[in-house]
Amino acid sequence: MKTCKAGHLDSGIESDVQCRSGPGCVVKCSSERMENAAKRRLAANARERRRMQGLNTAFDRLRKVVPQWGQDKKLSKYETLQMALSYIMALTRILAEAERYSTEREWISLHCEHFHPESYHHYTGQKMAMDSDPYAQRIFNYHPEHFQIAN
DNA sequence: TAGGCCATCTGGTCCT
């Protein structure tokens, strides 16, 4: 295919200069330009789709490591981020406390005092699946007010 | 049927 050598159509500014490709160039070049623009748009759409798919993959990976407390419905993106934030904060506090109490025994006995499984509910208000979820068992051996949905 | 969530398209902006 013949290309417009003058480049005046691609610049976005119309010019009176006659294109060397001949009198039919204006039509040919402009349709070619539209074709290129359409191709670029399609390519950009595909890239955007891939980018969003990558983002969704990352969300799925995050969902797997964040506690869901027996919820059958998967967390929305917003809920996933909120839960991840709360989860990280809870773990951070646990680590900070573990550092504060010199021995593991001392730390464990501190948290066992507060552990009442019946009183633990996840943030939607439903009862947690403590029996089935090992994460729940481990993390919620922790004072309940330390793990709340961030707002 | 309304509302929530999501995927996709699109145009704008920033960065390399």
Add this chain to the structure above:
DNA sequence: AGGACCAGATGGCCTA
């Protein structure tokens, strides 16, 4: 110039 990122618009699907 082209790619990455972002936000708004739109339409589809699902659920209460």
